[in-house]
Amino acid sequence: MSQHNEPNPVFRRHAQEKDECCGSAHEHRAEHDPAHADEASHDHSHDGHQHDHADACSTPGTEASKGASQAKHTPPPEGASRVRYRIDKMDCPTEERLIRNRLEPMPGIARLDFNLLDRELTVYHRLGDPQPIAAALTALDMAPSLFEVGAPATAVPPALGAKLKGLLIISGLAAVGAEVIAWTTGQEASWPVMALAALSILSAGLPTLKKGWVALKNRTLNIYFLMSLAVAGAVIIGKWPEAAMVVFLFAVAEAIEALSLERARNAIKSLTALAPETAEVRVGDGWQEQPVAGVAVGSRIRVRTGARVPLDARVDSGRAALDQAPITGESLPVDKQAGDALYAGSIVTDGVVEATVTAAAGDSTLARIAAAIQDAQSQRAPTQRFVDQFARYYTPVVVALALLVAVLGPLLFGGTWGAWIYQALVLLVIACPCALVISTPITVVSGLAAAAKHGILIKGGVYLEGGRLLKVVALDKTGTLTQGQPVLTDAAPFGDMPLEQALMIAASLDEHSTHPVAQALVSGWRARQPDAATVPVEDFGVLNGRGVKGSIAGQPWHLGNHRLVEELGICSPALEARLALLENAGKTAIVLCAASGPVALFAVADTVRPESFAAVAALKALHVEPVMLTGDNPATARAIADQLGIQNARGNLMPEDKQTAVAELKSRHGTVGMVGDGVNDAPALARADIGFAMGAAGTATALETADVAIMDDDPRKIADFIRLSRRAGSVLKQNIALALGIKVVFLGLALTGHATLWMAVFADMGASLLVVFNGLRLLGYFPPTAVSASRAPWVVE
Secondary structure, three states: OOOOOOOOOOHHOOHEEEEOOOOOOOHHHHHHHHHHHHHHHHHHHHHHOOOOHHHHHHHHHHHHHHHHHOOOOOOOOOOEEEEEEOOOOOOOOHHHHHHHHHHHOOOOEEEEEEEEEEEEEEEEEEOOHHHHHHHHHHHHOOHHHHEEOOOOOOOOOOOOOOOHHHHHHHHHHHHHHHHHHHHHOOOOOOOOHHHHHHHHHHHOOOOHHHHHHHHHHHOOHHHHHHHHHHHHHHHHOOOOHHHHHHHHHHHHHHHHHHHHHHHHHHHHHHHHHOOOOEEEEOOOOOOEEEEEOOOOOOEEEEEEOHHHHHHHOOEEEEEEEEOHHHHHOOOOOEEEEOOEEEEOOOOEEEEEEEEEEEOOHHHHHHHHHHHHHHHHOOOHHHHHHHHHHHHHHHHHHHHHHHHHHHHHHHHHHHOOHHHHHHHHHHHHHHHHHHHHHHHHHHHHHHHHHHHHOEEEOOOOHHHHHHHOOOEEEEEEHHHHHHHEEEEEEEEEOOOOHHHHHHHHHHHHHOOOOOOOOHHHHHHHHHOOOOOOOOOOOEEEEEHHHHHEEEEEEOOOEEEHHHHHHHHOOOOOOOHHHHHHHHOOOOOOOEEEEEEEEEEEEEEEEEOOOOOHHHHHHHHHHHEEEEEOOOOOOOOHHHHHHHHHHOOOOEEOOEEEHHHHHHHHHHHHHOEEEEEOOOOOOOOHHHHEEEEEEEEEEEEEEEEHHHEEEOOOOOOHHHHHHHHHHHHHHHHHHHHHHHHHHHHHHHHHHOOOOOOHHHHHHHHHHHHHHHHHEEEEHHHHHHOOOOOHOOOOOOOOO
């Protein structure tokens, strides 16, 4: 019998396992089964992970993985330099369009990436000096400030400062006063009315009028130009009170919109500003508080109860329980001891640990999450690209319609020029698609923030939207659906010896071995007999590929696989039948043999995660077909699949075979997701429409290569992601319907002469606020107890 390919702990993908070396993997494996040495294609590579640590450790494997998966992401333009600006006056898609219209036609500009929430612009260019870029932004009155290379982003100014509040109050009082006087006197152009209206316009409307002038100079039809034109037109035809009220309402609506966007920005900021600014560092024989930016890799730090971990590190001594929810989304504290990884930003809830820093502040898992979210915000989702294209045609068409109404209305239908010009001004205000344009980014960013809080890092709106289209999810077995390490599953006597005694003898023999199967047997014995102790073993020896031997109290013992029993000449039909049952269940069978013959049977296997049952059931409930792809033998694959209720399970797959399988699933079903470790499954992850990396916390490659990174090892979050994607898609459709529906209604009212400028402002800015608030609802999609509430009832906490 060839021993079942034992689960390889390295593919649980935790930080401490990444740093292990590959050297002894084969000799450990050979202790129980030399056949693995000749089965490089499948049997000794769990789920297609070749040569144990080789792919995980070696640089060529890692680089290839990066390249394969990053093909789906947009790389920086070749040969382009990058410059980044903070633009405090850029807070909505209107300014973005103005900047695009000015910069994109400039020679040497390769690409523009916008982050509206943080008011940042990244320009990829092929200019010798980026000064023309800054000059163009200054000409647009955008007040750009250059970020130095490697400098952290500065805080965004508050959306509603004290000065702006004061101006809004003055503007509102003046506008109401103008309306009251005009209504009581019946004169809209008296000096008191005009004076109060002018005060209102100058208090709250100057920024709008100034931006409108900039838009006019740059031949851009945006809301500021249209609003300025409407206000000027209202003043010209004597509608002073209405002009003042329109300016005031527009300013109030913009302030509310800015506050709503600030909420979304703060939600993102709360995810990435968790690490403390100082760390308690060992210096000589004492401890000193030092800024985290100056703490070098390899330094020793101490973290106590109630403190946040300042840097990624590995525990050297001590034990502690840590709340990792900010990084992985796990709802319960995780116990840490020597050798375990600590993530910057997690909180020590109980205990004290000393640890060695493994990554600088800028390279921590938290920092990489921040960078991923930053990049995700700059990517345009499919719906956003559609909306942008629609808006480019919609606004000019409605503006042209307004001109026709102003010119042809009196000529074809009669009436005064003033009345028709007024209706044209109403159309101009309705023409701006602000609500439509802002509906997508606010929804996408809210979805990204909600997912990140839940331990799901989504690399952009394209994947947030694409998740709702998934028809099939292909899952790697080891470490995703299973625990990723062998455990003792069966122990039974084969003769008269009590099982407890046989298990103790087997553990005493295997305690001298470092083989994963041997260690699993020892751990299983300790769990069953916690108060027992092993007995001394003499003449211990490793029987390569078969097992181990030794003498206990002068009696010889052998512990090994089917091949060892055959070589000893003590196999029997009864033993063959018992072994066949275990092997057909995908387990590794071990026989304890005395001089007289076999005395006990044991089995070791990689066991299913308790969460996997709920994960598969959730996918099926969403009408998404789960498929298992594994490098294990088909019998093992089928055994695990049967436990989980997965119909389609494929074994003996190398990484390139998984890629072929994903391509075949795509051709048959449509949109396909692939769940893997982000390293060895890179070809399949890249071939899938959406690649999921499991256990990405602390794993740089997984964070870089995956489209969606599940920060912990919880497979239930695949279904959580799909549900979030479907909700986001629903909200996007609602927002587009709201924005367009309100526009259509008021467009009809304007064309029939029943709309006023007030109504037009409410139609435009009211719709904008509706879609913003609707999009922000996604921030609370995952309640704080979502993870614990969704735990399967059979999971023992």
